[in-house]
Amino acid sequence: MSEGVDIFHALKDLDIPYEKQEHKAIFSEEDSKDVVITLKGTDVKNLFVKDKNKNYGLVSMDLHKRADLKKIAEQFGFARLSFCNPDELKQYLNITPGSVTPLCIMFDTERKVKILYDQNFEGKKVIIHPLRNTASISISFEDLKRFTEHFGHTWQLGDVYKND
Incomplete structure (x- = not known):
């Protein structure tokens, strides 16, 4: 977990209900x-x-589907994409590999990171890590968008999947 941050306190302050499950990393x-x-x-x-x-x-998508990096790059307006290294994860999102979550956008105070959410999340609950990979929480997508906006970020919905 990101040192000194109680994500559950942040969720409570924003009146965001969640369900939590502890599990192995x-x-x-x-x-x-x-x-x-x-x-x-x-x-x-x-x-x-x-x-x-x-x-x-930062792209949040269904765990069980395959990302289309070309589609994602086009939707962000970026050139060809590559994955960030652990140092960049720490620098921009204050997180380590394996614990990435849309909640870590709270650490991007300079708003350098664009956010793309799977358009299929609309009207659903999403299961994400609470800044550590030894637990999962379920929150509504509406509340996740509100959390994102609370920390000064805009987001977009997109089609992020390969057409298999």
Whole structure:
């Protein structure tokens, strides 16, 4: 978890209800196959990406689908994308690999990171990490958007999937 930050206190202050489940550490989609999440909602994976011009983006999407980086780059208005390294994760989102969550946008006080949410989240609950990969929480997508806006960020909805 990001040192000194109680995300549950932040959620309470914003009057955002959530359900929480503790579990073993999940570092990847592969790890998630060994964990049974009983929370209601869409399991989310988050991609922290950049282009050669040092434009940064956070993409939140369905864990079980494949990202289309070309589509994502077009929607952000970025050049060809690559994944950020652990140092960039720490610098911009104050988080370590495996714990990325849309909630860590609260640490991007300079608003360098653009946010793209899966358009299929509308009207649903999402299951995300609460700044650590040893728990998951379920919150409404409406509340996640409100959390994002509270910390001064805009967001966009997009189609982020490969058409298989």
